[in-house]
Amino acid sequence: METLTLIGTAVFLNMLAAMSPGPDFVMAVRNSLNYSRRTGIFTGFGIGLGLSVHIFYCAVGIGYIISKSIIVFSIIKYLGAAYLIYIGIRSALAKRSKLDIDEKRESVDLTRRQAVKIGFLTNVLNPKATLFFLGLFTFVINPETPAYVIVIISLLMILTAIVWFTIVAIFFTQKRIQDAFIRFEGIINKTFGALLIFLGVKIALVER
Numbered sequence: 635m636e637t638l639t640l641i642g643t644a645v646f647l648n649m650l651a652a653m654s655p656g657p658d659f660v661m662a663v664r665n666s667l668n669y670s671r672r673t674g675i676f677t678g679f680g681i682g683l684g685l686s687v688h689i690f691y692c693a694v695g696i697g698y699i700i701s702k703s704i705i706v707f708s709i710i711k712y713l714g715a716a717y718l719i720y721i722g723i724r725s726a727l728a729k730r731s732k733l734d735i736d737e738k739r740e741s742v743d744l745t746r747r748q749a750v751k752i753g754f755l756t757n758v759l760n761p762k763a764t765l766f767f768l769g770l771f772t773f774v775i776n777p778e779t780p781a782y783v784i785v786i787i788s789l790l791m792i793l794t795a796i797v798w799f800t801i802v803a804i805f806f807t808q809k810r811i812q813d814a815f816i817r818f819e820g821i822i823n824k825t826f827g828a829l830l831i832f833l834g835v836k837i838a839l840v841e842r
Contacts, residue, residue: 640779641787644770648685648791651766652798657718657833658763661756662799663806664725664826665749669742671807673749678799680753682792687758689788692771707761711837714759718834721756726827753799761837 652658658681666674744752757763805811 637783640783641790644787645790645794647770649794649798652795656762657756657760657830657837658753658799659802660826660829660833661721661752662802664830665744665752666803666806667811667822669744669749671803672746673744674803674807675800676746676749677753678796678803680750680755681757681799682753682796683750684754684757684763685792685795686788688763688767689791692767693784693788707764710759710764711761714761715834715838717755717759718830718837721752722827722830722834724827725830726824728823728827
């Protein structure tokens, strides 16, 4: 029962982190609205792959090194902040498209690889994700936790994140949501851009 409680607690905390309005959520929504449902879903897959990186280095103890090294943490922090600010500026400065949304998607949609790459980089370069998994592995998982339990927890966390962002992509590609996007595309792009820039600046200011 203790094992089931441990697994349930870790997965629940991870789901709360995925649902919170952070860089991953903003990027998934932005790609779903700006491109297509498919792109939004593959962005979610990229986010899941990013989670696997955090889980891996925490599981093998590299997280301890990051938690003790100002230099390593700072490199991760500023890389993540710079990437989000870059994407935010591009979004804020994007010109309003006069194309029909279906035509737009057909002509400028991202490839699966590009969508996965964006999701992956957004997650893996987010130092808050590093902090989250350091905390999770410190307070929920201890050195005596069996390896198979860590593997189960890791796979479930990746799966729940992918499922959640798939739901996000499906929701934000509904017809009514699309129509609203067409009407307010310029405002939405600037809003998402400003939010990404804000998150990037906020991450850059995060203390260890």
